[in-house]
Amino acid sequence: xxxxxxxxxxxxxxxxxxxxxxxxxxxxxxxxxxxxxxxxxxxxxxxxxxxxxxxxxxxxxxxxxxxxxxxxxxxxxxxxxxxxxxxxxxxxxxxxxxxxxxxxxxxxxxxxxxxxxxxxxxxxxxxxxxxxxxxxxxxxxxxxxxxxxxxxxxxxxxxxxxxxxxxxxxxxxxxxxxxxxxxxxxxxxxxxxxxxxxxxxxxxxxxxxxxxxxxxxxxxxxxxxxxxxxxxxxxxxxxxxxxxxxxxxxxxxxxxxxxxxxxxxxxxxxxxxxxxxxxxxxxxxxxxxxxxxxxxxxxxxxxxxxxxxxxxxxxxxxxxxxxxxxxxxxxxxxxxxxxxxxxxxxxxxxxxxxxxxxxxxxxxxxxxxxxxxxxxxxxxxxxxxxxxxxxxxxxx
Amino acid sequence: xxxxxxxxxxxxxxxxxxxxxxxxxxxxxxxxxxxxxxxxxxxxxxxxxxxxxxxxxxxxxxxxxxxxxxxxxxxxxxxxxxxxxxxxxxxxxxxxxxxxxxxxxxxxxxxxxxxxxxxxxxxxxxxxxxxxxxxxxxxxxxxxxxxxxxxxxxxxxxxxxxxxxxxxxxxxxxxxxxxxxxxxxxxxxxxxxxxxxxxxxxxxxxxxxxxxxxxxxxxxxxxxxxxxxxxxxxxxxxxxxxxxxxxxxxxxxxxxxxxxxxxxxxxxxxxxxxxxxxxxxx
Numbered sequence: 001x002x003x004x005x006x007x008x009x010x011x012x013x014x015x016x017x018x019x020x021x022x023x024x025x026x027x028x029x030x031x032x033x034x035x036x037x038x039x040x041x042x043x044x045x046x047x048x049x050x051x052x053x054x055x056x057x058x059x060x061x062x063x064x065x066x067x068x069x070x071x072x073x074x075x076x077x078x079x080x081x082x083x084x085x086x087x088x089x090x091x092x093x094x095x096x097x098x099x100x101x102x103x104x105x106x107x108x109x110x111x112x113x114x115x116x117x118x119x120x121x122x123x124x125x126x127x128x129x130x131x132x133x134x135x136x137x138x139x140x141x142x143x144x145x146x147x148x149x150x151x152x153x154x155x156x157x158x159x160x161x162x163x164x165x166x167x168x169x170x171x172x173x174x175x176x177x178x179x180x181x182x183x184x185x186x187x188x189x190x191x192x193x194x195x196x197x198x199x200x201x202x203x204x205x206x207x208x209x210x211x212x213x214x215x216x217x218x219x220x221x222x223x224x225x226x227x228x229x230x231x232x233x234x235x236x237x238x239x240x241x242x243x244x245x246x247x248x249x250x251x252x253x254x255x256x257x258x259x260x261x262x263x264x265x266x267x268x269x270x271x272x273x274x275x276x277x278x279x280x281x282x283x284x285x286x287x288x289x290x291x292x293x294x295x296x297x298x299x300x301x302x303x304x305x306x307x308x309x310x311x312x313x314x315x316x317x318x319x320x321x322x323x324x325x326x327x328x329x330x331x332x333x334x335x336x337x338x339x340x341x342x343x344x345x346x347x348x349x350x351x352x353x354x355x356x357x358x359x360x361x362x363x364x365x366x367x368x369x370x371x372x373x374x375x376x377x378x379x380x381x382x383x384x385x386x387x388x389x390x391x392x393x394x395x396x
Numbered sequence: 397x398x399x400x401x402x403x404x405x406x407x408x409x410x411x412x413x414x415x416x417x418x419x420x421x422x423x424x425x426x427x428x429x430x431x432x433x434x435x436x437x438x439x440x441x442x443x444x445x446x447x448x449x450x451x452x453x454x455x456x457x458x459x460x461x462x463x464x465x466x467x468x469x470x471x472x473x474x475x476x477x478x479x480x481x482x483x484x485x486x487x488x489x490x491x492x493x494x495x496x497x498x499x500x501x502x503x504x505x506x507x508x509x510x511x512x513x514x515x516x517x518x519x520x521x522x523x524x525x526x527x528x529x530x531x532x533x534x535x536x537x538x539x540x541x542x543x544x545x546x547x548x549x550x551x552x553x554x555x556x557x558x559x560x561x562x563x564x565x566x567x568x569x570x571x572x573x574x575x576x577x578x579x580x581x582x583x584x585x586x587x588x589x590x591x592x593x594x595x596x597x598x599x600x601x602x603x604x605x606x607x608x609x610x611x612x613x614x615x616x617x618x619x620x621x622x623x624x625x626x627x628x629x630x631x632x633x634x635x636x637x638x639x640x641x642x643x644x645x646x647x648x649x650x651x652x653x654x655x656x657x658x659x660x661x662x663x664x665x666x667x668x669x670x671x672x673x674x675x676x677x678x
Contacts, residue, residue: 196639251538256624269521395624
């Protein structure tokens, strides 16, 4: 019996060996040929499904464009939020700490607010400076002044505006103060999501602080804007506490919805009349018919914080030249129009030059020329922590 | 005999793959987490990570909330699935046959889709509200973003799981035992207490401990359907990393949650090891 097992094991081992050898034999020439011709550039992203679709749509167009597909072939790897997969920042940290240098993390597509968390887990120079002279279409970008550092190339803007139900709200607030007054005048009809779970709630809290600070503060990660301006911070959190009882309630108490989608759901089902919301999320849902036509977007003064989503190249990337060509394509007018048409991504280029747009009127309504750009580094963590400690406990 | 001696390594070789995976993905991370929970961010020894949770009112509230949720879900799903399994085992009607197939369905539906489906029913503007509206009543159930919402959504997952385990246990109850007991004049209550329960109670305990342990670490359902406060321990843990980025404190909380689950695990192991008098054959 034992001899039989021994023989069987040998046979299995031999088969496995033979299989693995033959597998090597058959695949290596193929991959060798592909990499000799056109390098594959992998863009890694994380976030909502719509971001994945937009990145993929542009990638497909890139791979079909003869001017670009000879220089690189784009592949998208995406970690959709809400799945139990390991997050992209964790994967990057793991690869970095394992000392890998030749990875397929060629380009990281992320919101600029996500950069500091990745740097905190890796090193300050984890993302390499990008030579914009090798990206001809970088000339097209209109938000150059907004960009902090040379490691980040924006390809899409994200803006938060006030989304409201035009059936019940005839004159939406136009300023932040009018909005705070409106919330008090209409108890239970406004909600903002838990800032630790969604950017729309986060920006509502953040602008309450930064509306009192000098304008330069919003572009500075310097913690003096926190430590030397405690009065403004205290005011803002006192305001949040003051607004608290006037917010949306369910099961007999105030509830901060989870994630941006949570507050939008309340708006779509008309349980509230107004909420801060990402422009592209509202437009996409209107386009799909899951958001009623009566929901409109209103910019307020001073504006909610905007942000940019863009590309970074980690120093552990394998082919940085090819990556620049791919980034160049994402900044072309053609790619920017695809971005709008797939996810209503706010373009980072002159919108007048975009062609074949769906719902061009929506783009006009949500004009991004005056993006109020925020880049405050780790201060954003302090805002969320303080909200979690001071405001969240009120909801019980 | 000599042959057997020569191949003494064979059993070890056979368990090696499973054992090494266990060490790599279970034992090593646990050891690592325990070690980290006693350290500061710069690697110094500290007990502060634990002190934080033992002195924080929020953590205590979370613990009580989690226990309330877990015990309720456990009790309800055990009782409901035992009744369901009994019905499926002893009824031969077409309804029971159809139910027998249907109840497995939730096991094959992705969790996140199911949570949103349940939310669409129970939320204040959901199906319940709409059906009531058709009768001219504006009824807001107030179930979502509340303990009740978490319990309801979890029952959706736990009942099929527990019913499946109990159905398997009930299949060991031979029809002939029940028939002979009935012939000897046993009431249905006696059949339940003297035949069915002694044959199945181990599986009932096993499914109860599985459910309890699952609830202590639950994340997705309470995250989406629970209130802002109090939070379940899984959310509190997520907050330690996601909001505070304090990995050492998160490690300490993980260890504490692990200890809570250990209680369940001990019950599970003890009930599995215990041999009944009739099983030992004495």
